[in-house]
Amino acid sequence: MYGNLAAVGSIFDSSSVVNGSPVQLGGSAYLFQRSGSTWKQNAEVSASDLESFDKFGFSVAVSGSTVLVGAPLKDPFDDGAAYVFASAANTAPVANSQSVRIDEDTAASITLSARDAEGDALTYSVLSPPAKGTLSGAAPDLIYTPNPNENGADSFTFKANDGALDSAVATVSITITPVNDRPSANSRTVMTAEDTALSIALTGNDGDAEVAQVLTFAILGGPGHGTLTDFNPNTGAVIYRPDPNYNGPDSFTFNVTDDGTAGGPALTSGSATMSLVVTPVNDPPAANPQSIATIKDKAIAIQLTGADGDPETAQALTFAIVNGPSHGALSGFEPAAGQVLYTPTPGYEGSDSFAFTVTDDATAGGPALTSAPATVTLTVNPANSVPVLELPIVTPPVINENDTAMVSGSLADADPLDSHVITIAWGDGTPNTVLNLAPGVFIYSAAHQYLDDRPTATASDLNTVTVTADDGHGGRASATGTVTVNNLAPVIASVAGPTVPLALGSAASLSVNFSDVGTLDTHTVRLSWDDGTEDTVLSSGGFTRVASHAYEAAGVYAVGITVADDDTGVAATTFEFIVIYDPNDGFVTGGGWINSPAGAYAASPSLTGKGSFGFVAKYQKGTTVPVGETEFQLHGAQFNFHSTVYEWLVISGPLAQCKGSGTLNGAGDYGFLLTATDGQILGGLGVDRFRIKIWDKVTGTVVYDNVMRALDDVGVSDPQQISGGSIVIHKGN
Incomplete structure (x- = not known):
């Protein structure tokens, strides 16, 4: 056995048949390799020159990559043999050192690695752990977690094993880059007595225990019941002064900013609250x-x-x-x-x-x-003397509403050191005027504006002005004067209404603008529409009142307008005219002559004589402006009027009226208003009548009117009976 290698011999582990009989052949040697606690066959060796019953594998030895196998013969007289086998050498794996860079307080995954020439499966073992962090996970896949706030260099060592051999020791070098942690401002509660200033040291934590950073303080929101002074942003020192006589809770907020030396950039904390309790103190009465x-x-x-x-x-x-x-x-x-x-x-x-x-x-x-x-x-x-008041003088004694009256007078008092309070009641319900006269002052005067004559519904009112003098010692005297306040009627400034004829069925709107110096007056506006219908009454609103009316018949209407205040004042005017036309009412034609009366021709008022006329005026289907022609010639004068354009045509029963422009003797710009009566229509009284009014549109001067100074309203214009010819109103569909 050598290291993780072991050799085992096995004699006679194989046989064959020779000449019909079994023959034992030589044995074998087996090579095993250990991986952990497991042995695995790695190789088998045998000799090809063995004779039957040679005991190959009787003895074995292994050293490194060399295996020695002994093979004695079957009897003691034979020569034995020894066999040497050289196997491929197993080399130790090589573990790879590496360098890792991570941020402070940030875990990182690290994978260990190594190389093996034979490609054997490798296992890894950590030999020395890191000093500034911990390892977790199963090698080779490890997680390195640095200790809180640690930074700088760290490392650990490991080796690899291929099942037989260990690698040399390898090192994983770790560089922990410092990171600036956000600082924190410290909230806390302090107390002071009412009306007593308090020195406060704001505090905070830079968040980086490994580096002592310099903090800068900032006030975010001041106290609600006091002031902060002498604030030092470098030290956090500040003086709190509660408001005079205040006691109870108060607070202000602040934050801190570090200097970034723990790893930039500089960071600012969240807001912290300095809670203040101001305890009550009794102040002497x-x-x-x-x-x-x-x-x-x-x-x-x-x-x-x-x-x-x-x-x-x-x-x-x-x-x-x-x-x-x-x-x-x-x-x-x-x-x-x-x-x-x-x-x-x-x-x-x-x-x-x-x-x-x-x-x-x-x-x-x-x-x-x-x-x-x-x-x-x-x-x-000494005992008090009652003051004596002379009758007050009111000037002017008669004024208009909204004007000012002056009251003046004098008093006498046997006590020369008395001061006096003069109270003036103006008689119109307004607040009294109070004057304070110093000792030795015996003359008084005051002005008052009468905004209205009171009470209402009177054209003028007599106001009693009462003056009272009081010396403050129980002496009082009173005297009276009078002032008459006249009402002023409102003034109608303008009336805005239709400037063009309106088709029958359209609503006519009028806007009445007026004013009144009596600022307290109320007003009623009444509009009479000139068609026999009920008046419109506007009893509320400001100085502009608006009303609308729908006429039921074509005509030329003069609207009567009155504005009345609550003190009998009335203003009146007439809006001329609202023209209502009906294109379907028919048309009018006429031709003949009149006896022009004296005064009709402005250039020669004494001229009388024949005046010839001819006209036709009608609405064509679908139009809103009539067409036609009007001509009038005054004999005995160079006066020949010829129309150029019509503005409107109104037909109402036997009456017809049209308005337009034309020329006089072929020149100029003249307006005309023609009013005619067909005597053959009910209400025409059997007499045809004609009136024409002609004026210079530039100057507004009337140059001819055969019914001079008559009203222009078609219903009251009183046209002249013709001397010859006829006037016919042709009814429409």
């Missing part, structure tokens, strides 16, 4: 001095006062008289309420005083404390 005046032989009730010194806690105060008055007496003293009655010595006039203290109840933090004495200074004056 204070008694309040005061000055009191009375008159000779008149007692006066006095309310003593004090402050408990702790606004955060309402403490009950107890009063105590420590020195009484010299020229009077105190009675009815209530220590809990601080009430006392001072009665001067009969007939005494002059100064007096007494002293008192207050003691708190210690609920702001014991013990109970007593204030320093405070003095109540008393002045006993």
Whole structure:
């Protein structure tokens, strides 16, 4: 046996038949190799020159890769033989050293490896473990886990075995790269007394035990009931000062940042909270001095006062008289309420005083404390004289609403050292005006703006102005004056409505804008639509009111508008015109002449004579603007009007009206309004009538109107009876 090799001899382990008889042949030698605790046959050797019954394998020996086998002959007289066998040499495996680099606090997988020339199966054994970490798993697949916060060099050794031979020792070298661990800021709780500053040292941990890093501190959120001063970010030192008189919980937050020397970059901790407890401290109370005046032989009730010194806690105060008055007496003293009655010595006039203290109840933090004495200074004056007020003067005596009136006057008082409070009641329900006159001042004046005449539903109101003078010693006098406040009616600023004719069935919308200097007035807007329907009344809203109306018949409508305030003021206007047309109402034609009256021709008001006319106006199917032609010629003057365009046409029963533009004597830009009556239609009264109004559109000047100064509304325009010809309204479908 040699190492993991063993040789075994076996004689006569084979036979043959010679001449019909069995013949024993030589034996064999077997070579076994051990792997762990298991032996496995590795080779078998025999000799080819053996004779029958030679005992090959009688003896065996093994050394390294050489096997020696002895073979004596079958009897003692034969020569024996020895055989030497040289087998292929088994070489030891070679284990591979390696280097591994990992981060601090990070495990790594390591696979051991080795080489074997014969390709034998290899096993691995760790010889010396690592010093800065641990190994787990089954070789060759190991896991290396560094110890917490360890860094630097580490290693372990191992060998490989091929079942027969061990390798030389190999080393796994490990480099642990340092990693910067995040620092932590330390939360904690500290205490201080009310109104007492506290020095605080903020602390933290750099998170890397293997390296002492320098920490920098930062305040994140300040306290809610105090201030931080003298903060040093390098040391974490800071001074906390609670708010005056505050007690209770408070806190602020901070973090720390390391310097990255444990392995960059520098890292910042999460937020930590410094909790603060401010314990209550009782502050001494204070008694309040005061000055009191009375008159000779008149007692006066006095309310003593004090402050408990702790606004955060309402403490009950107890009063105590420590020195009484010299020229009077105190009675009815209530220590809990601080009430006392001072009665001067009969007939005494002059100064007096007494002293008192207050003691708190210690609920702001014991013990109970007593204030320093405070003095109540008393002045006993001679008997009071009542002031005398002259009648106040109000100027101007009559104003409009929203205007200002001035009241002035004077008073007299036999007590020249008295001060006076003047109270003026303005008579309109507004707050009084109060004036404080110093001693020796006997003249007063004040101004007041009357926003409205009150009460409502009156055009003007007489307000009584009452002035009262009070000397503070029981002397009071009053006098009155008057001021008349007139209402001003609202003013209609504008009315916005349709600027083009509306087809029958469309809603006409009007927007009324108005103002009123009476800022407290309320207003009602009324719109009369000129078609016999019920008025629209707008009783609420601001200074712009909007209303809509749908007309049921074609026509030219003048809408009457009134704005009334609550004090009888009314403003009125008329919106001219809302034109409602019906393309299906038919068309109108006319031709003839009138006797032009005096005043119709503006250039020559005295001119009279024949005026010839001819016109046709109609809506074509599917259109909203009428077509046609109007011509009017005044004889005796160079006056020939010819239309160029129509704007609208309205037919209502026997009445027709159209509006458009044209030229006069072939030039200019003139507007015209033609109103006609067909006397043969019900309501036409059997007489055809004609009116034409022509004006310069640039200047607005009327150049001709045969019914001068009549209204333009088709229903009241009063056209002139024609002298010849006819006017026909052709009904539509």
